[in-house]
Amino acid sequence: MAAVQTRSERALNRLAIAAVLVITLLFLAPIYWITSTAFKPRNLATTIPPTVVFQPEISPFVKLFTKRSQLRSAPEPEVYAAAPWWERLVFDGGEKVVRSGRGEVQLSGYPNRFMNSLIVAITSTVLAVGMGTFTAYGFSRFKVKGEADLLFFILSTRMLPPVVVAIPMFLMYRAVGLNDTHWGLIILYTAFNLSFSVWLMKGFIDEIPKEYEEAALVDGYTRLEAFFKIVLPEAATGIAATAVFCFITAWNEYAFALIMTNRRAQTAPPFIPSQVGSGLPDWTVIAAGTFLFLLPVAIFTFLLRNHLLRGMSFGAIRK
């Protein structure tokens, strides 16, 4: 192949590679920015031009996880002496903040918000993908009266920008006591993702030849057994892809989380920016919070990468 490339083709090829590089850099730049700021000392976080070479620190993470109050001056020597090693890291940076409480460690709001995010995103993903897969299977395999209309109805739930209904939703949630609860957000995100999940899974299940199940039916299995033993393993790729999309949507959702929750069930997205307002913004802490917030999606996608890649080579089997 390479041997028969003409000169113009080669030039075009190089141009394409250059374009891909530029685009990749463009996408990676914010991630680099967040990651580097999360490990910077506070005084280097906002320098112009940005500091590129620095001694990385974990003090932003210490500040992120512990509740602190502002001091008038540098901490007293006896306070410094009594502080554990991770506390000293903060003081060594020249910070005039001390953790609240005496003796025992008080956690900041962040770990709790992070847990809320995990609970809400994972539960709503499992529900949306599970219900979506069953629904899609039904639409794909059985004659459903008004199938086209029903599928369009399911899709149409995505046509309205969700924020438009935020106020009525808020009033309804307050009336039934769902505001500021985990279930409130889980129901909301499941509903968002369900139409998407049904449509995506229908595409994947349509791809699985009916004969697989028919073979199982003839071989003495019930339809439900055939579904679990044949359809689910075959649809694993689709399920993985759908789950990644649903998880990202639920994990990143900001507007409804901001409106519907404030304390108990608040997720990380509305919490992180709320820290900007309290006193001088400490960008290193915000960056540390954002950095940790990025990790689960990255890990989730990484774990499912084989399935996601397999999706591209799907259909290499004789049909």
Place this chain on the structure above:
Amino acid sequence: MTQIELRGIEKHFGAVQVIKDLNLTIADNEFIVLLGQSGCGKTTTLRAIAGLETIDEGDILIDGQPVQHIKAAHRDIAFVFQSFSLYPHMTVFENIAFPLRATRGNRTDIEREVQAVAKTLQITHLLVKKPSALSGGDMQRVAIGRALVRRPKAMLMDEPIGALDAKLREEMRAEIKRLHIKQGSTTIYVTHDQVEAMSLADRIVVMHEGVLQQVGSPHEVYARPANMFVAQFVGSPVMNMSDVTVSEDDGHARVVVRGAPTSFDFPSNLTAQLAAAGAQSGNLTLGVRPEGVLVSRQAREGYVPVEAHIIEPLGSHDIIDLQVGDQMLRARTKSGFVPRPGEAVWARIDPAQAHFFDSSTGTSFGIRL
């Protein structure tokens, strides 16, 4: 011992009737081939027997028991699909073991059964592989293995070798036949390929537009087609069909192909037989296979002069288009028998290989000369 009986099967897909009043009895150990064009209802019939399709009317009996309301899983029938339908996420071993695991047999029994089937099909070395790593022929062997392993009451095969290339098809055809002779189970096999049907079947069932056309041994179907559809569907190249008129003249029957200046000689009892069968003049079609058209290079008694139009050399024999009146008669000759197109030759029709059909209904008059 498995006998399958179909009684008055009717099936509609929406407004389309795909099976019309189908009656058929399949004996134990018999190899039945359902033959027909796509859309003739043969696959639907097979799927109905398996329980993958419901029927609107009629009874399906397996060993005398009506099964049309029994789920596929409980009919104890194996099905081989054209697409093979091997589960891609399982190894060959797991694929073959899959039907056994439905009945939750114990592990060592399953292992032994799978090994035995694999040995019969000579696929033991493939057991650890995934289906995607197999060739088409091996996929088919595995699919057959999965069907055999349960020792089902009957094997149903839906164009099992239709997806293979020509050479492999021939090989697998022989293998299926060998297997049937060795294992001996009631088998219903669906195909649109008449060569497959002829070579495999104990009895062929020809279907057309949901209607059963003829049931008979390969020889019967070939030599005594019940109607024009069967006559033209079975056999390659297809049977010649010409509108003819028959008259009697000094002890001979004379058959005139429409538009031809001369007539073919037939034994005199043709007219009597046609009259007895109720044939009407002007509503008669003569059918003769290319091998029933005898060609001579010299003028001979009973032969009429014709012109060789096109010659198709096929190696073992030639197919020659002879112009008779305004119709073409295809003849089969030794290869190189007629050297050039355009040559004048003489032809006659072998009365023993001639078929007479009612032009409007297509039914054979059953004339034997």
